[in-house]
Amino acid sequence: MSSQDRTEAVSVPTQEMTILAQDPTVKVDGQILTAEARIPAEALGPGPRGFRVFVVDFDASDGVLYAPATIPVRGKAGELVGNPAFHAQNVYAIVMRTLARFEFALGRRVSWSFDGHQIHVAPHAFAEANAFYSKRDRGLFFGYFTDDKRQPVFTCLSHDVVAHETTHSLLDGLRERYTFPSSPDQAAFHEGYADVVALLSIFSLPNVVEQLMDAAAPTREPEFVGTDWLSKDRLRETALFGLGEEVDPRRSALRRSVTLKPDKNLLDQSEFLEPHRRGEVLVAAVMNAFLDIWRARIAEPAGNGQRLLRAKVAEEGRVAADHLLTMVIRALDYAPVTDLLFGDYWAALLTADIEVQPDDSKYHYRDVISASFREYGVDAAPTKGAAGHPRAWEPPDARLDYSKTHYGAMRQDRDEIFRFVWENREGLGLCDEAYTRVQSVRPCLRLSSEGFLLQETVAEYVQILNLMAGDLRRFKIRCPDGMPPETPVTLYGGGALIFSDYGQLKYHVRTRVLNADRQGARLDYLWKSGFFEARETEPRRFSDMHRARMMGGKDLTGKDRYEHDNVF
Amino acid sequence: MTTSSSPSTVTIRTYQVGFGDCFLLSFQYSHEKRHMLIDFGTNGTPDGNNKEQLLKIAKDIRQQCGSKLHVVVATHRHKDHIDGFATNGDESSGKIIADCRPDVVIQPWTEDPDAPTNAEETTQTRVVNFTAALTAMQAFAERSLTEAGRLDAFRGERREELAFAGENNLPNKSAVMNLMKMAKTNLYVNAGLPVDLEAVLPGVKVLVLGPPTLKQSADIRKERRSDPDEFWLRQAEFWKASRREDTEGRPLFGNAVEAGTYPLATRWFTERAAVVRGEELLELVRILDKAMNNTSVILLLEFNGKRLLFPGDAQIENWEYALGQQKWASLLGSVNLYKVGHHASRNATPKSLWKLFDNKSASHSPKRLRTVVSTMAGKYGTKTESQVPRETLVTELKATSDYFTTQELTGNVFYHDETM
Numbered sequence: 005m006s007s008q009d010r011t012e013a014v015s016v017p018t019q020e021m022t023i024l025a026q027d028p029t030v031k032v033d034g035q036i037l038t039a040e041a042r043i044p045a046e047a048l049g050p051g052p053r054g055f056r057v058f059v060v061d062f063d064a065s066d067g068v069l070y071a072p073a074t075i076p077v078r079g080k081a082g083e084l085v086g087n088p089a090f091h092a093q094n095v096y097a098i099v100m101r102t103l104a105r106f107e108f109a110l111g112r113r114v115s116w117s118f119d120g121h122q123i124h125v126a127p128h129a130f131a132e133a134n135a136f137y138s139k140r141d142r143g144l145f146f147g148y149f150t151d152d153k154r155q156p157v158f159t160c161l162s163h164d165v166v167a168h169e170t171t172h173s174l175l176d177g178l179r180e181r182y183t184f185p186s187s188p189d190q191a192a193f194h195e196g197y198a199d200v201v202a203l204l205s206i207f208s209l210p211n212v213v214e215q216l217m218d219a220a221a222p223t224r225e226p227e228f229v230g231t232d233w234l235s236k237d238r239l240r241e242t243a244l245f246g247l248g249e250e251v252d253p254r255r256s257a258l259r260r261s262v263t264l265k266p267d268k269n270l271l272d273q274s275e276f277l278e279p280h281r282r283g284e285v286l287v288a289a290v291m292n293a294f295l296d297i298w299r300a301r302i303a304e305p306a307g308n309g310q311r312l313l314r315a316k317v318a319e320e321g322r323v324a325a326d327h328l329l330t331m332v333i334r335a336l337d338y339a340p341v342t343d344l345l346f347g348d349y350w351a352a353l354l355t356a357d358i359e360v361q362p363d364d365s366k367y368h369y370r371d372v373i374s375a376s377f378r379e380y381g382v383d384a385a386p387t388k389g390a391a392g393h394p395r396a397w398e399p400p401d402a403r404l405d406y407s408k409t410h411y412g413a414m415r416q417d418r419d420e421i422f423r424f425v426w427e428n429r430e431g432l433g434l435c436d437e438a439y440t441r442v443q444s445v446r447p448c449l450r451l452s453s454e455g456f457l458l459q460e461t462v463a464e465y466v467q468i469l470n471l472m473a474g475d476l477r478r479f480k481i482r483c484p485d486g487m488p489p490e491t492p493v494t495l496y497g498g499g500a501l502i503f504s505d506y507g508q509l510k511y512h513v514r515t516r517v518l519n520a521d522r523q524g525a526r527l528d529y530l531w532k533s534g535f536f537e538a539r540e541t542e543p544r545r546f547s548d549m550h551r552a553r554m555m556g557g558k559d560l561t562g563k564d565r566y567e568h569d570n571v572f
Numbered sequence: 573m574t575t576s577s578s579p580s581t582v583t584i585r586t587y588q589v590g591f592g593d594c595f596l597l598s599f600q601y602s603h604e605k606r607h608m609l610i611d612f613g614t615n616g617t618p619d620g621n622n623k624e625q626l627l628k629i630a631k632d633i634r635q636q637c638g639s640k641l642h643v644v645v646a647t648h649r650h651k652d653h654i655d656g657f658a659t660n661g662d663e664s665s666g667k668i669i670a671d672c673r674p675d676v677v678i679q680p681w682t683e684d685p686d687a688p689t690n691a692e693e694t695t696q697t698r699v700v701n702f703t704a705a706l707t708a709m710q711a712f713a714e715r716s717l718t719e720a721g722r723l724d725a726f727r728g729e730r731r732e733e734l735a736f737a738g739e740n741n742l743p744n745k746s747a748v749m750n751l752m753k754m755a756k757t758n759l760y761v762n763a764g765l766p767v768d769l770e771a772v773l774p775g776v777k778v779l780v781l782g783p784p785t786l787k788q789s790a791d792i793r794k795e796r797r798s799d800p801d802e803f804w805l806r807q808a809e810f811w812k813a814s815r816r817e818d819t820e821g822r823p824l825f826g827n828a829v830e831a832g833t834y835p836l837a838t839r840w841f842t843e844r845a846a847v848v849r850g851e852e853l854l855e856l857v858r859i860l861d862k863a864m865n866n867t868s869v870i871l872l873l874e875f876n877g878k879r880l881l882f883p884g885d886a887q888i889e890n891w892e893y894a895l896g897q898q899k900w901a902s903l904l905g906s907v908n909l910y911k912v913g914h915h916a917s918r919n920a921t922p923k924s925l926w927k928l929f930d931n932k933s934a935s936h937s938p939k940r941l942r943t944v945v946s947t948m949a950g951k952y953g954t955k956t957e958s959q960v961p962r963e964t965l966v967t968e969l970k971a972t973s974d975y976f977t978t979q980e981l982t983g984n985v986f987y988h989d990e991t992m
Contacts (some may be wrong), residue, residue, distance in 0.1 A: 053837070062842040063824065064849035068721035069834050069842060071827040088825045124841045129823060130849045132814040132856075142846040148824070149813040156824070547852060555810045570888065570922045572965035
């Protein structure tokens with residue numbers, strides 16, 4: 005690449021780029037909403053092509069590669085929407101922004117899930133109302149289509165969609181086994197989690213909350229907002245809490261999970277066994293907690309006729325969203341490595357926050373979150389509770405041997421971590437007969453909202469046990485009805501190990517490979533859903549999942565429905 | 573001409589159409605024969621000469637029926653079931669069939685041009701949306717073939733399946749129009765709809781077991797979403813939106829890089845993106861292929877104490893309604909001949925149906941169940957889960973029925989007769 009092809013390196017560590025803050029269909033006072041996103045500065049090549057993202061504007065439907073874009077592109081929103089170079093900039097900036105947000109929350113560099121440093125992004129990948137992440141292809145694919153007015157619609161211009169897909173790829177890099185079939189909760193988690201990150205990310209864009217929180221008001225004052233527009237019901241109906249305008253051909257079937265009515269039996273209903281719907285329960289629990297916290301921070305009852313400073317209300321929303329988003333991301337380090345249940349994630353959220361924010365007495369983030377999860381019927385993980393909080397993870401109670409390992413090496417070296425695990429296999433409760441592998445070791449330096457620094461090392465190991473269905477009884481694990489005893493079965497377990505800056509194990513978040521209840525339920529779910537049939541194993545599940553959502557919410561695929569008792 | 577009240581026998585002529593269906597049922601009355609043609613199409617004959625083979629078969633049908641057909645059944649709209657009815661060209665198989673002046677044409681309710689206004693059992697909106705979705709799916713199939721032509725990196729068995737399934741789902745306008753016009757009476761049927769063919773096929777009772785209407789489907793499946801009207805609207809919109817007929821052939825933007833000059837750094841990913849698109853198209857085409865299969869008419873014919881079951885390509889979702897009807901269980905139990913559903917694929921002969929057949933037997937006997945399949949291997953790949961014909965099913969058919977497959981027809985032999 006010649007030097008002329010490169011854009012000039014900037015001397016500051018961040019740079020600003022124009023993005024669309026909302027889908028082009030969301031307009032305030034007739035204007036498309038843009039924002040200046042702050043992202044890591046770097047010397048970009050054409051594409052743009054940076055150190056973590058490579059935009060390749062290839063349209064497979066037309067078999068055409070568009071010329072690599074040189075950015076930044078600036079201009080009026082109406083002009084930008086039709087400019088392919090801006091489309092490339094929009095995806096580049098939102099992917100980088102989301103990545104940077106994860107790295108800030110986790111206090112370290114975050115890798116993509118595949119073997120490589122740069123993710124490919126195709127902003128006009130094909131003519132279809134779909135967008136997805138594919139690990140195998142190291143890429144994010146954004147489709148385009150024509151709406152019912154025959155206008156082109158580009159999913160790459162939707163902040164929600166781009167942030168959602170980027171989150172899939174980041175989550176997959178942090179917890180690769182969450183894409184494995186396991187339970188209704190795990191199947192739903194990726195979707196719900198990606199929605200939560202996409203929604204909370206919007207709040208940190210400058211001037212967006214100010215514009216959107218009372219956009220439906222007949223008259224608006226530039227400096228003030230009436231408390232009439234700050235009730236929970238009114239806020240839920242704003243564009244801040246809706247997703248998916250740009251990928252719905254009629255722009256009407258908006259996904260607004262926050263309006264889901266709390267119900268302790270929701271997760272048991274057949275409708276909510278479907279991954280998309282179940283994921284919405286997670287979104288509803290987190291986003292309603294966020295609304296409660298935001299409104300508590302405003303400290304003014306809604307509908308009392310008062311006017312509040314617009315900037316102040318927006319700032320409170322930004323702070324609350326920022327805190328919650330950090331919790332949401334950081335919790336991944338405290339979540340099980342395999343077979344996640346919503347209750348585990350709840351415990352991880354609390355634990356992550358306790359570690360950096362021991363004092364929660366002002367806005368009670370943790371209490372509000374717990375109340376919200378309870379209202380939506382999430383079963384709490386069975387914990388005794390850390391730091392007096394009944395649902396957080398507890399520190400390990402076994403006496404562990406640190407004498408044969410060096411902490412300095414344990415901060416970097418998987419083999420050293422494995423030695424620690426091996427020497428303490430009894431104390432950690434590992435299954436002796438399973439294959440054990442340390443997946444990663446990640447030193448972290450986390451920053452609390454009060455400027456307090458927390459140093460931790462996070463390591464993950466997995467355990468894999470291969471056996472036959474006929475062997476399950478030996479371990480008191482229930483074999484699914486009708487499963488032949490010679491069926492090969494693989495059980496997974498594992499744990500996240502959180503070490504303090506003194507090298508002591510603070511938490512061991514694990515799923516036991518021989519946990520009879522969990523494994524029995526998992527096998528039953530997999531057997532009933534046809535997992536044990538030979539199928540195409542390529543995990544392109546994100547395209548299937550997202551397409552199903554576009555097509556009306558049913559899990560409609562071209563694959564044959566498999567019922568063990570009813571097909572040859 | 574007088575006709576005795578009931579036929580004594582029927583001869584089922586199974587034609588060699590490769591991957592497709594074509595059955596001529598000739599009922600023997602005391603003084604004459606009367607004829608019912610069930611499907612006439614192919615999506616690939618063994619020698620690849622589809623048109624010639626269809627013409628040869630059409631002429632044979634004309635000869636067999638003495639230029640007079642009584643009933644024509646087109647179970648569903650797929651090419652491999654109706655292509656023979658097309659009237660393209662000077663001498664067409666479709667014209668020969670039309671010239672046989674069938675009295676009645678039977679098709680699924682989804683083919684009824686007035687379906688939305690006749691929607692008594694469910695909302696008109698839902699039917700409008702559903703039929704719009706089917707039409708949009710076929711338009712999409714056309715587009716998928718155009719796109720697939722550009723995806724050089726998408727190769728092998730999956731590309732062949734995409735081409736095959738895409739082709740099979742193309743709108744067969746000529747055949748559809750011919751079916752609409754060729755008879756005095758067109759019957760558009762659904763599960764349980766009374767059909768009286770006494771005037772044209774005396775003594776032959778016809779019971780329609782499928783396809784279910786949308787209401788019948790919803791009743792048994794318990795729609796997960798509260799608003800099925802909305803569901804089918806979204807379906808229709810999805811398929812319509814995935815088109816670009818306004819810009820077909822022209823790129824979206826004017827800054828395309830000339831083919832063959834792509835920057836080296838982009839080449840790995842552009843190949844991957846083409847493969848991803850190919851896979852996506854295949855999955856979409858599978859979805860619409862299945863949706864169309866499930867519009868198949870399922871007919872149970874009864875005469876002189878014998879029962880013949882012709883389910884087209886109905887898959888498990890279509891069968892679900894019929895198998896849930898207790899009143900039909902004993903009728904299905906006494907079936908004497910079963911036309912194996914969907915060319916013997918995995919999902920078209922539910923075990924719960926197979927279990928009902930009382931005439932299955934490990935040993936040969938005059939009463940033993942007869943099974944007939946029209947199929948050709950290799951069209952749906954070689955993987956166990958998708959192979960057609962499905963090996964485990966064929967093993968079962970061979971073990972407990974008198975089994976015939978068109979794969980046994982070799983050389984110049986282009987049909988097989990079975991009389992019962």
